[in-house]
Amino acid sequence: MQITCRTPHIALAASALLLASATAAHAQTLSCVGVPAGGTTTLEVKTGPGWKFFYSNTPSPDITNPGWKTPHASDCSSGPACHPWWQSIQGTAALGGAQWLAPSPLSGTSGAVDFSYLSPAITVDPRVNLDTLSMQILAATDNFYKSTGVINGSPLALHEDGASQTSLSLHTGSPDTQTFAAGITPMNHWRHGVNYILARTRDDSGSYNFSSPWLTGFIAKYTLTATCMAASSHAVPANHPLALTLGALALAGLAGLKLRRRKA
Structure with a gap:
């Protein structure tokens, strides 16, 4: 019975560990470290390396789905040439170095199909007061931004x-800019632990040729803002992804310690 009870938790822990490490190279954290209770924490998430795109009207929520592919990221100063309008937009200082994302290397002709872009993992500190979490988007899309x-x-x-x-x-x-106030969709669905921003776009052409020099693309800076709670005011539930991840790491460490003792 004990094995039967523990198996789902081990599976959840493994899933949480995979979720937390899937985009680790470019992962970011909305942190309350060093921020007093009632203080404000802010995080900027910019388009660039580490983002993914999904070419479908129904993007999969499973970030390991093979439909999620690496877009072409460009700062318009190196690599492939940018459309003059892209160059002008990318040079906007307020974007803070965000890069254009294009769904390359797709080929052929597109119909009325969405391009959804996915950010690297964003870990929200357990001390973040989710009721105060808001987000401002500074962006430009070539040529239609459908939803967030x-x-x-x-x-x-x-x-x-x-x-x-x-x-x-x-x-x-x-x-x-577009601002999402705390408490409205999608801000009311953010949670402590790992989250991914999704931006749904469309070229909005009846027939779009991927080999055309006039690429479809997207550039953005997302600014997350929230207040922090006192350390004792929020306990992480045992089945929370962050707790499961920490639990999985602790179990792995314990197993390694026992193995070393046996070898000794």
Whole structure:
């Protein structure tokens, strides 16, 4: 009976460990370390290396799905040439070095199909007060920004606002902003532990040729802001992904210690 009871928890721990390490190279943390209770913590998440894209109207919430592929990231100063409009946008100081993402190396002709972009893992500190978590987007899309979402949980699930942001869609000026206040979708679906930002875009052409020099693409900076709670005011549940990850690491360490003792 004990083995039967523990197996689901071990599986959940393994799943949480995979989730936490899937994009570890570019992972970021919304941290409350060194921030007093009631203080503010902020994190900027910019498009660039480590992001993924999914070419479908139904992107999978499973970040290990083979449909998630590596987009072409460009800062317009090195690598492939950018459209003049892309160069102008990328040079906006407020974007802080964010890079254009393009769904290369796709080929052929596209119909009315979405391009969804996924950020690297964002770990939210257990002390973050989720009720105060808001997000501002500074972005430009070539050429239509459809919706904003977050992927998290166990099993992984996608939560989207389902509302297009025309201010972030194609125009001839500078990048524009969209703000998601605390408590509204998708902010009300963020959780402590690992989260992934999803941006759904579309070229919005009846027929889009991927070999065209006029690529479809997306560039953005997401700014997350929240207040921190006192360390004792929030306990992490035993089945929370962060607790499961720590538990898995602790078990691995204990197993290694026992193995060394046996060899001795």
